[in-house]
Amino acid sequence: MTPAKPTLVLVPGLMCDASSWGAVPSGLPDWHVQVVDHGRADSLVQMAEQLLSRAPVRFALAGHSMGGRVALEVMRIAPERVTHVGLFDTGHLPKPAGEAGDEEVRKRMALLAIARSQGVRAMASEWVKGMVAPQRLNDRPLIDAILDMFERKDADIFEKQLHALIHRPDATTVLQTVKVPTLVLCGALDAWSPPIQHQAIADCIPARPAIVSVPDGGHMVMQEQPEAVLAAMRQWLALPSSVSQGASC
Template sequence: MNHATPLLLLPGLMNDARIWNPLTTAIAGERTVHVAPTHLHDRVAESARDAIAAMPAGAFAVAGFSLGGYVAQEVCRQAGSRIAGLGLLDTGARADTEDAKQVRQRMIQAVEGAEGAATATFGQLAQGFAARIVHASRLQDRDLLNLLFDMASTVGSQGFVRQQRAAMDRADTRDLLPRVHVPTLVVCGREDQITPFSLSQEMASLLPDAELVAVAEAGHMSILEQPAAVVAALVRWLGRVDGAATCRADSMSSAAVGPDQPFV
């Protein structure tokens, strides 16, 4: 019988399930894995609600990349004691600044331009992201760039708009993180321009049981730019999650106590 902890994975902005392919390929058959979309709602709380509902009963681990990291933290807020582990990749805990909200609003306005122009505008916008989201050494990697553009096309212009609105309205979660007493992994590309490494350092400092991993020669798309390093960190984290879950189950059995109350 497979006793590995079920895993919920959450993609980032303009990403579909393929953002997690390096990990899901590496752990195929080892545990129940569900990749929940993050482009169907314009509120982080709604994406978190749907993601939780898709998981089997009981405890599970959750990992989110970029925008998915915001949703993962909200999953922790909503799911309480069901959370067995938390993974945060190239993301942050702070709410958007007013300047950041204005930038997002301008992108939304560009995508929602004149009728008939939106698709072309979105395609141009998606292609223009490359220089900001990958390390300079990967700007000629056509396979990587084509994957990024294809994922963006799958999410589509309206999915992109919903994601931007969700990010704009997200809550600051720095009050939540000190109460997340589960094995946690914080990963960030060393040259991430979107969510700089300092944000990962801040999250790791707030979390009670966090491993912080800086990925060399990687920008924002660390899991695709340096998959071996990121997957190794994620597999190590899942081992900690499974070990902690086993110890907790043994302790609860011997003490004959009920489950913990939610930590929020």
């Protein structure tokens, strides 16, 4: 009897769906790949609980952007169920206090206002300007694929997911307890979640994570540089799930 394939759960980011993962699902034929749909959840914890209710007992996990934060909440709730964890183009800190936090909220609410008044595609047309590598802004197939993806969701979902991000918890203590093979990956040209932010994430993880900065990739790195992402993921998923102590935050 052929053994069952292990499961990899992929967690999309803000307003994203399976298409944000590009060629990843088809490029990992030795894995049973599931892509999460957050539905109308309005908190990272709710998204994590939904994921856990639908996932097998044991699984590998990779989250992109907001999905990386969801993955960290999964690790907070049920770390014993996760064999490998990948954190892509993401962050771990809560909304900053004071003026910096107020400015973040203002910018997010400005995008929501566009989505409400002009439609999600118009909002996404503004959003995408900082979300791909600068040289890809004239790549119409790539940009249209991202805009089409956003347009598959509505402004109400956007509002709920913004609420989840604005009220995100601090995941520092979660990172400090990670003991499974970990991949911390981002696009080298990601202006929203830059490489230095991922180094800070990696510095908190005692399991000596693999750190990959993908050349010529922006925030949507899986769509921009799929082969480089797949190469990093194959190496990561080939690692046995075991404890390895290293540095801590």
